[in-house]
Amino acid sequence: QKEVEQNSGPLSVPEGAIASLNCTYSDRGSQSFFWYRQYSGKSPELIMSIYSNGDKEDGRFTAQLNKASQYVSLLIRDSQPSDSATYLCAVDTGFQKLVFGTGTRLLVSP
Amino acid sequence: DAGVTQSPTHLIKTRGQQVTLRCSPISGHKSVSWYQQVLGQGPQFIFQYYEKEERGRGNFPDRFSARQFPNYSSELNVNALLLGDSALYLCASSSESSYNSPLHFGNGTRLTVT
Numbered sequence: 001q002k003e004v005e006q007n008s009g010p011l012s013v014p015e016g017a018i019a020s021l022n023c024t025y026s027d028r029g030s031q032s033f034f035w036y037r038q039y040s041g042k043s044p045e046l047i048m049s050i051y052s053n054g055d056k057e058d059g060r061f062t063a064q065l066n067k068a069s070q071y072v073s074l075l076i077r078d079s080q081p082s083d084s085a086t087y088l089c090a091v092d093t094g095f096q097k098l099v100f101g102t103g104t105r106l107l108v109s110p
Numbered sequence: 111d112a113g114v115t116q117s118p119t120h121l122i123k124t125r126g127q128q129v130t131l132r133c134s135p136i137s138g139h140k141s142v143s144w145y146q147q148v149l150g151q152g153p154q155f156i157f158q159y160y161e162k163e164e165r166g167r168g169n170f171p172d173r174f175s176a177r178q179f180p181n182y183s184s185e186l187n188v189n190a191l192l193l194g195d196s197a198l199y200l201c202a203s204s205s206e207s208s209y210n211s212p213l214h215f216g217n218g219t220r221l222t223v224t
Binding site for chain 1: 145150152153155158165168198200204210211212213215216217218
């Protein structure tokens with residue numbers, strides 16, 4: 001069973017702080033890793049993709065990948081109340097078959 | 111540019127009925143995938159189609175079927191509905207069927223089975 005594990009949270013951070021979201025996966029052959037943001041009652045929205053070891057930055061978001069440790073993380077700098085949502089980690093296990101974690105709920109307080 | 115569009119947005123059906131959900135991918139996208147998301151869980155893979163061919167199928171019963179049309183739109187059919195089929199059904203498209211082609215999701219169809 002190919003699995004993706006996330007802490008369900010909620011992760012509470014004050015406005016302006018750094019939020020750190022973590023994800024581990026079991027399939028060592030995975031090549032593609034994604035972070036989606038999902039507001040309550042809405043569909044997932046792609047915010048980051050990462051394919052190679054290291055860091056990838058896009059605005060306030062940084063994705064980190066460590067394939068040896070089978071670990072993916074997402075850092076959100078200068079967190080805003082509008083970042084409050086569920087963050088889904090997804091791993092491509094082949095032919096774009098994404099396996100999702102259950103998501104981490106992030107709460108950013110003003 | 112229009113994103114992935116799904117119809118209908120909401121649907122209420124009775125156990126044993128059949129349902130058809132529709133999806134139009136982003137213009138130029140050839141790959142369409144279907145996911146089921148129950149409350150409190152991450153989306154679960156149902157099907158992937160690329161160039162009208164089924165490329166992948168998730169762990170769902172044969173009551174679930176899908177197809178992709180020449181214009182790359184897609185339909186998901188579910189027969190003999192069960193209460194447990196109540197969920198948000200998500201369609202996603204991508205430009206190619208490759209590992210570095212991210213999926214973009216539509217707004218989903220919320221199916222309620224009573």
